Amino acid sequence: MSGEPLSQATSALVDASNGARPLLVSLVADRRSWLRRLLRIKLGVFALVIVGIMTLTGLFAPLIATHDPLALVTFSSEAPSAEHWLGTDQLGRDQFSRLVYGARASMTVSVLTAAFAVVVGSVLGLLAAYLGGRVDFILMRSADAMFAMPGIILPLLLVGIMGGSILVVSFALGVASTPGMARLMRGQALSQMQRDYVLASEASGASTLRIIFRHVAPNSFAPIIVAGSLTMSSAVLAEAGLSFLGVGVTPPAPTWGTMLSTGLQAIRIAPWQVFAPGLAIFLLILSYNFLGDALRDVLDPRLRGSL
Amino acid sequence: MQRYIARRFLQAVPTIVILTMIVFVLLRIVSDPVQALLGQVEAEALTEVERDAIRNQLGLDRPLPVQYGAWLWDLSNGDWGRSNVSGVPVATLINERLWVTLQLASLSWVCALCLAIPLGVLSALRRNSWLDVIVNVLALAGLATPNFLLGLLLIIVFSIWLGLLPTGGFTDLWEDPVTSLKLMAMPVVALSTSQMASLLRQTRSGMLEVLNEDYIRTAHAKGLSRSRVITRHALKNSLLPVITLAGIQIGNLVSGTVIIETMFNIPGMGLLTLNSIYRADYQVTQVIVLLLAVMTIVGNLIADLLYVVFDPRIRLT
Numbered sequence: 001m002s003g004e005p006l007s008q009a010t011s012a013l014v015d016a017s018n019g020a021r022p023l024l025v026s027l028v029a030d031r032r033s034w035l036r037r038l039l040r041i042k043l044g045v046f047a048l049v050i051v052g053i054m055t056l057t058g059l060f061a062p063l064i065a066t067h068d069p070l071a072l073v074t075f076s077s078e079a080p081s082a083e084h085w086l087g088t089d090q091l092g093r094d095q096f097s098r099l100v101y102g103a104r105a106s107m108t109v110s111v112l113t114a115a116f117a118v119v120v121g122s123v124l125g126l127l128a129a130y131l132g133g134r135v136d137f138i139l140m141r142s143a144d145a146m147f148a149m150p151g152i153i154l155p156l157l158l159v160g161i162m163g164g165s166i167l168v169v170s171f172a173l174g175v176a177s178t179p180g181m182a183r184l185m186r187g188q189a190l191s192q193m194q195r196d197y198v199l200a201s202e203a204s205g206a207s208t209l210r211i212i213f214r215h216v217a218p219n220s221f222a223p224i225i226v227a228g229s230l231t232m233s234s235a236v237l238a239e240a241g242l243s244f245l246g247v248g249v250t251p252p253a254p255t256w257g258t259m260l261s262t263g264l265q266a267i268r269i270a271p272w273q274v275f276a277p278g279l280a281i282f283l284l285i286l287s288y289n290f291l292g293d294a295l296r297d298v299l300d301p302r303l304r305g306s307l
Numbered sequence: 308m309q310r311y312i313a314r315r316f317l318q319a320v321p322t323i324v325i326l327t328m329i330v331f332v333l334l335r336i337v338s339d340p341v342q343a344l345l346g347q348v349e350a351e352a353l354t355e356v357e358r359d360a361i362r363n364q365l366g367l368d369r370p371l372p373v374q375y376g377a378w379l380w381d382l383s384n385g386d387w388g389r390s391n392v393s394g395v396p397v398a399t400l401i402n403e404r405l406w407v408t409l410q411l412a413s414l415s416w417v418c419a420l421c422l423a424i425p426l427g428v429l430s431a432l433r434r435n436s437w438l439d440v441i442v443n444v445l446a447l448a449g450l451a452t453p454n455f456l457l458g459l460l461l462i463i464v465f466s467i468w469l470g471l472l473p474t475g476g477f478t479d480l481w482e483d484p485v486t487s488l489k490l491m492a493m494p495v496v497a498l499s500t501s502q503m504a505s506l507l508r509q510t511r512s513g514m515l516e517v518l519n520e521d522y523i524r525t526a527h528a529k530g531l532s533r534s535r536v537i538t539r540h541a542l543k544n545s546l547l548p549v550i551t552l553a554g555i556q557i558g559n560l561v562s563g564t565v566i567i568e569t570m571f572n573i574p575g576m577g578l579l580t581l582n583s584i585y586r587a588d589y590q591v592t593q594v595i596v597l598l599l600a601v602m603t604i605v606g607n608l609i610a611d612l613l614y615v616v617f618d619p620r621i622r623l624t
Contacts, residue, residue: 141321141322141325142325144322144325145323145326145600146329147603148322148323148326148603149326149558149596149599150559150561150565150603151558151562152562152566153565156565157333157584157592160584160585161333233451240453240455241453244455244566245566245569245581247585264570267459267463268467271463274456274463278456278459278460281456282448282451282452283451285451285452286447286450289450
């Protein structure tokens with residue numbers, strides 16, 4: 001799957017590394033580029049709206065849900081009806097309520113994962129860049145080592161050790177996304193440190209820590225934020241994948257991935273079960289991707305116009 | 308060239324050592340080998356002395372560095388160990404399954420590349436045409452569809468509604484190509500779609516960028532045919548990042564097989580990985596991780612070497 005927490009961030013990097021084009025060229029060459037940009041902003045707004053709705057759904061899940069997501073309310077799988085808007089699964093649990101509570105799991109995991117990866121990855125990347133030498137070598141070889149492990153293996157192992165709660169899944173996915181973030185930050189910081197303003201603040205007697213956190217870090221942040229929103233998208237995907245395999249957030253807790261795997265078991269009897277959670281996962285990932293694209297446009301004007 | 312390859316392999320050594328050490332330690336924290344060997348009920352019935360005896364027999368009472376060294380030594384002597392659940396040699400287990408996954412993954416990889424590059428080029432050449440718009444929308448949708456979701460939808464449409472394809476299983480491609488392709492069609496589509504989408508977007512943006520370069524105008528001006536300009540000049544240069552991405556995606560494909568093989572019931576490495584992590588079968592898991600790491604590193608090395616084929620300006624130093 002492209003779910004590999006790092007893949008999208010990496011492809012964003014590849015995008016970013018060659019996407020730069022002189023602004024004038026793109027303005028002249030693309031007659032319709034303004035239309036494209038307008039569309040891009042609209043997609044950004046669309047993404048914000050979807051993410052907003054899902055966040056609110058997650059926050060107010062108990063108020064929105066029509067049933068207890070764990071209660072067995074019917075004897076077998078029932079098709080959608082006035083009582084059960086999205087039907088029930090084969091254990092007789094209300095699909096709509098499970099979907100609503102599932103938003104809570106997905107939103108929490110995606111936010112926590114990205115926060116972990118951004119914070120830890122940035123700090124490690126900055127340290128590697130600024131301290132160099134042995135610290136840099138050890139950190140970057142460890143990052144290489146984690147890169148050499150296919151994306152899903154480490155979360156599988158970590159969840160295996162610590163059991164499946166939302167916190168553990170976020171931590172595991174965060175750890176897996178950290179090396180990519182650290183590398184990105186290191187590259188950014190290294191290029192910033194060549195700039196004259198760093199030399200100037202060193203000359204005026206600023207301490208190393210001050211230079212790192214007050215000067216280099218803020219100036220390196222644009223691509224980190226973009227990568228962060230792509231990390232959220234791959235976290236949603238990975239969390240759903242882990243739950244689907246039955247090694248994510250422990251059942252019977254309602255998550256979209258678990259709903260899909262329950263749906264797979266009854267796919268001959270009630271194939272419609274998978275549509276709602278599938279659509280929810282699809283929309284959330286799509287929104288995070290759009291958000292990343294929009295942020296890249298806003299934060300880094302050089303990349304405008306490159307899709 | 309040979310020196311470069313040799314050096315890259317040397318550089319990979321510390322990476323692989325660190326990785327295997329991390330996994331080795333993690334696995335020994337996770338797993339209770341006695342329980343893995345006997346099952347929970349029987350394991351709990353044992354006294355502490357009996358448990359220690361088993362640990363001693365498996366060599367698990369030695370310090371971790373000693374265990375790690377012993378494992379490496381056995382590996383280098385061609386002894387990959389035995390599953391601590393079933394007792395089957397790890398080499399046999401992997402040998403049976405590696406071929407299955409290789410067929411599945413390489414078919415998906417080739418499919419993704421073969422569709423992504425032509426479509427990406429076409430949509431770049433006809434920028435803003437209906438074709439470009441459709442291809443782009445599909446690519447965005449492909450990126451946002453998890454492989455297991457796509458797999459489920461395929462099963463619903465092709466197995467349940469249309470009754471065309473079986474829902475799971477595996478046959479060797481060389482023994483019975485027709486049945487095999489029928490069985491692999493859905494897994495391959497599910498695995499390759501998101502890879503294809505990101506390769507396609509990369510090809511498209513690479514082409515768009517290159518097409519604006521001066522040397523493309525020069526090539527047109529000196530009277531080269533359009534197809535020659537596109538294939539020899541534009542495509543060759545815009546393929547570089549696509550190759551890197553395709554190399555990176557080998558790891559993603561392997562990740563994908565864990566879920567897809569579970570879903571379509573394909574007896575390959577992915578299913579073996581999941582099962583051995585489930586059952587705390589640390590002997591099998593650590594060899595698998597080592598193999599996967601080597602595969603990923605070799606994949607990236609091949610991508611880097613292909614760079615030279617496409618861009619002679621790059622010198623390998």
